[in-house]
Amino acid sequence: MSIRLGYQMPNFSYGVAPRDLFPAVVAQAREAEAAGFDAAFVMDHFYQLPLLGAPEEPMLEAYSALSGLAASTDRIQLSALVTGNTYRNPALTAKTVTTLDVVSRGRAVLGIGAGWFELEHQAYGFDFGTFTERFEKLEEALEIITPMLRGQRSTFDGKWYRTDNAMNEPRVRDDLPILLGGGGEKKTFGLAARFADHLNIICNASEIPRKLEALHQRLDEAGRDPQTLETSFLAFVIVDEDGDRARKTQAEILARIGITDLGALPAENLRNTPADRQFVGTPDEVAEQIQSRVLDHGIDGVIVNLVTNGHEAGTVELAGRTLAPLVHG
Numbered sequence: 128m129s130i131r132l133g134y135q136m137p138n139f140s141y142g143v144a145p146r147d148l149f150p151a152v153v154a155q156a157r158e159a160e161a162a163g164f165d166a167a168f169v170m171d172h173f174y175q176l177p178l179l180g181a182p183e184e185p186m187l188e189a190y191s192a193l194s195g196l197a198a199s200t201d202r203i204q205l206s207a208l209v210t211g212n213t214y215r216n217p218a219l220t221a222k223t224v225t226t227l228d229v230v231s232r233g234r235a236v237l238g239i240g241a242g243w244f245e246l247e248h249q250a251y252g253f254d255f256g257t258f259t260e261r262f263e264k265l266e267e268a269l270e271i272i273t274p275m276l277r278g279q280r281s282t283f284d285g286k287w288y289r290t291d292n293a294m295n296e297p298r299v300r301d302d303l304p305i306l307l308g309g310g311g312e313k314k315t316f317g318l319a320a321r322f323a324d325h326l327n328i329i330c331n332a333s334e335i336p337r338k339l340e341a342l343h344q345r346l347d348e349a350g351r352d353p354q355t356l357e358t359s360f361l362a363f364v365i366v367d368e369d370g371d372r373a374r375k376t377q378a379e380i381l382a383r384i385g386i387t388d389l390g391a392l393p394a395e396n397l398r399n400t401p402a403d404r405q406f407v408g409t410p411d412e413v414a415e416q417i418q419s420r421v422l423d424h425g426i427d428g429v430i431v432n433l434v435t436n437g438h439e440a441g442t443v444e445l446a447g448r449t450l451a452p453l454v455h456g
Contacts (some may be wrong), residue, residue, distance in 0.1 A: 132164050133167070133208075135430050135431065136155055136169050138175070138184075167206075168238065173251060190224075190227060209308035211242035218271055218275065222295055225303065239268070239305065239306070241262050269318060269321075271288060271293070277302070281293040306326070309328075309329055325359065326357070335420075335426060367408075368445070389402055
């Protein structure tokens with residue numbers, strides 16, 4: 128597995144009727160595949176997230192959508208970014224992602240995390256628990272899931288989960304990749320060092336050097352070679368051939384959260400805003416920003432989303448054409 132360039136679809140507010148929604152999702156995945164993206168991702172949420180929209184905006188169930196994409200694409204890898212462990216029994220998660228692998232003929236990736244959006248848990252009746260409990264659950268889940276993906280039977284008796292000789296058939300391979308996503312320097316990075324093939328680091332771009340230093344500490348503690356864990360960064364991209372139009376779009380997004388004059392913010396304050404995760408402008412400008420703010424620090428690749436206009440024909444292709452040369456050589 129290698130994901131040097133991924134495309135995430137976190138937004139389904141396309142202004143179309145529900146019956147016309149999934150064709151727009153398929154079109155993006157196909158465009159990403161043709162443009163050289165390595166993987167396509169959907170979020171595993173039930174409500175839209177606070178920084179992206181209102182809770183009642185459209186949100187598709189992840190694995191149903193991924194199965195539909197598996198039948199509509201040929202080469203691109205498919206994953207949730209990331210599966211909320213708190214929503215599902217771990218053995219069922221292993222079965223679900225393995226079935227996606229069968230349906231896609233070996234293109235599934237298990238992206239998984241501890242879960243964090245409390246509103247969804249309250250509304251759907253899932254136990255949210257404390258921060259510590261969620262990571263205890265994730266660790267136990269990975270103890271169960273990992274052998275089940277590797278062709279082994281799982282027997283486990285933990286604080287939160289248990290299995291008894293759990294089988295997982297059929298499989299098309301015994302090396303289905305595990306991707307962890309998050310920014311926790313102790314717990315998430317520690318679990319990634321033990322279990323993951325890929326770590327998607329979610330943070331502000333200015334935090335990347337510190338995050339990588341912490342990751343290398345966790346890898347040293349686990350006795351693992353850093354070269355065996357691929358890394359990526361989740362980037363919010365607003366790219367347009369007209370750079371002024373891209374910057375206007377960014378200004379409109381930031382204004383919704385009270386940032387009305389980005390240029391007036393001191394650099395220290397800017398690093399604490401969503402703008403520090405955004406890469407905005409013409410293709411050349413975005414490419415330079417991704418290179419200098421992300422890749423030059425030692426991150427292997429990027430997973431991008433195009434929240435504002437990814438559903439518009441040609442936008443994903445433009446992003447792929449802009450970024451693929453940076454990560455694919």
